[in-house]
Amino acid sequence: MTSCAALPPAHPFDDDKLREECGVFGVVGVTDAANFVALGMHALQHRGQEAGGIITFAPESGFQSAHRFGLVRDNFTRASLMETLPGTIGIGHVRYSTAGSKGATAIRDVQPFFGEFAMGGAAIAHNGNITNAEAIRRELIERGSIFQSSSDSECIIHLMARSIQKNIPERMKDALRRIEGAFSVVAMTRTKLIGVRDALGVRPLVLGRVGDGWVLSSETCALDIIGAEFVREVEPGEMVVISADGGVQSYHPFERLKPRFCIFEHVYFSRPDSILGGRSVYETRRQIGVELAREAPVDADLVCPVPDSGTPAAIGYAAESGIPFGLGITRNQYMGRTFIEPTEQIRNMGVRLKLNVNRALIEGKRVILVDDSVVRGTTSQKIREMILDAGAREVHFRIASPPTAWPCFYGVDTPERGKLLAATMSEDEMCAHLDVDSLRFISLDGLYRAVGEAKGRNQNQPQYCDACFSGEYPVAPSDMIAKGFAVKAAE
Known part of the structure; x- marks a missing residue:
């Protein structure tokens, strides 16, 4: 199965984090839509850094597309390219690579995808x-x-082609009723922008207004970059069909279910300046740190984030515990993903090429390191070594998510279950494996309290998708079960 998730990333030192799925963006009713789309994709770059694509439509030239490997800033800022994408409607996509290596055929997997139907293209x-x-x-x-590709997303185009419905939105409804899993879809015809979320609302999608036009985006931060006004979230199971002159039409083509939004969006995936479910992502992550300090206090001299994703939680932990906050680790912001050829000697330098310890701040201190997650544990080990080499007396890890013990099948790149540290070790065993003075994860109930659920997790009907922590999959991963993956039995 292939999706928007990733193979091992291009950078040799970024292999110990979960990789976000993709980012989608669309706009209708604006002049030079491609430029708006490129700006939106740039704001969503954290959701996918391997490749991107834009498709637009103009009556004079029809549908035009551009798909490129690499960052938005390196491709979609060149006037010579953007001039080939005219029109007042367009959609874009940023992603991590899925199948095969970058080359002549792998570009076929880069979205958006296009199909020509009897009633026009989409x-x-x-x-x-x-x-x-x-x-x-x-x-x-x-x-x-x-x-034409190895992407699962192309199935939607083929299902639409086989539908007997009379227009594109109805064909899309037909297609999406056949598929299982998690999806937020942004699509376009010659005149309409379409957005759809799966019935559980696992993946995010928001609606905005820019001037006389409309915007669909994975996150609110991409609305900000183009000066768009946030209108609302697209509801779980909702399809919105938008035209420049007709406004927004709303449909509910799926059975209404209790939403199960991905809780890891709050922990790590979304940008801290985005709003999810009416809540500031930054404030949620700060509150995770507060809950973590209440659940797992420890005597120490300094609370230090593992940059950059651990920073809000570390701020919350420090405020609640009364222990000073300090930037004991500095990230090299200018190290690109293709820094130098990763020779064995360079590989052995590990995270030191990306992170450096502030020895003057760390030396002689009992240090609490706050990170968002532990996946394989390899990066955590290297950071612990760096902190001790800088003269720290003690190293305590506090993790702003529960143990990641199960793979995600809803568009997030996760190692096989056997490669997840928490799948094979208890918390105490992980502490010994990482060779730190203490290791504590926030509890699942604590995480739920941090995202606004005062009573914690409803065990009978969880409010979020938390399968990577609990092993309880709200949608059965049919293809993986057919291959022998053992889903956790219901308790």
């Missing part, structure tokens, strides 16, 4: 993962469909 960009994609792909191929 383009689609998808954030998430279709958990029954392999079964659907086999069925479609047996019926004569010819796939």
Whole structure:
């Protein structure tokens, strides 16, 4: 199965974090839509850094597209390229690579995808993962469909092509009713911008207004960059069909279910300046630190974040514990993902190429390191070594999420379960493995309290998708189960 999730990242030292799925963005009713889309993609770059694509439509030239590997700033800021993307409507997508290496054929996997139908063309960009994609792909191929990519998202285009409905939105409804998993979709026809979220609302999608035009985006931070006004979130299970002159039409093509938004968006994936479910992501992460300090206090001299994702939680931990906050680790902001050829000697330098310890602040101190998660544990070990080399007396890890013990099948790159440290070790065993003075994770109830659920997690009907922590998958990963993946039995 392939999705917006990643193979091992291009950078040799970024392999110990979960990789976000994708970012989608669309706009209608503005002059030079491609420039707005490029700015939105730039704001969503944290959700995918391997490749990006834009498709626009103008009556004079029809649908035009550009797909490139690399960062938005390196590709979609050149006037010579942007001039080839005219029109007042457009959509874009940023992603991590999925299948194969970068090369002549891998560009086929870069979204948005385009299809020509009897009633006109349509383009689609998808954030998430279709958990029954392999079964659907086999069925479609047996019926004569010819796939151009290895992406699960292309299944949507083929399902739309086989629908007998009379217009694109209705064909999209038909297609999306066939798929399982998590998805936020941004699509476009010649005149309409379409946004859809799956019935559980696992992946985010928001609606904004810019001048006389409309915007769809994975996060609110991308509205800010173009000066758009946040209108509302697209509801779980909702489809919005937007035209420049007709406004927003809302439909609910799926069975209404209790939402299960991805809780890890609050922990790590979304930008801290975004708003999720009416809550500031930054404030939620600060509150995670507060809850962590209440659950796992320790005598120490300094609270230090592992940059940059651990910073809000470290601020909250320091404020609640009364222990001073300090930037004991500095990130090299100018180290690109293709820094130098990673020879063995360079690989051995590990995280030191990215992070450096402030020895004057660390030396002689009992240090609490606050990080967002522990996946394989390799980076945590290297950071512990750096802190001790700088003269720290003690090293205590406090983690702003519960132990990541289960893989995600909803569009997030997660190692196989056997490679997740928490899948094979208890908290005490992980502490010994990392060789630190103490290690504590926030509890699942504590995380829920931090995101606004005062009573913690409802065990009978969880309020969020937390499968990576609990092993309770709100949508069965059909393709993986068919391959033998053992889903956790219901208690």
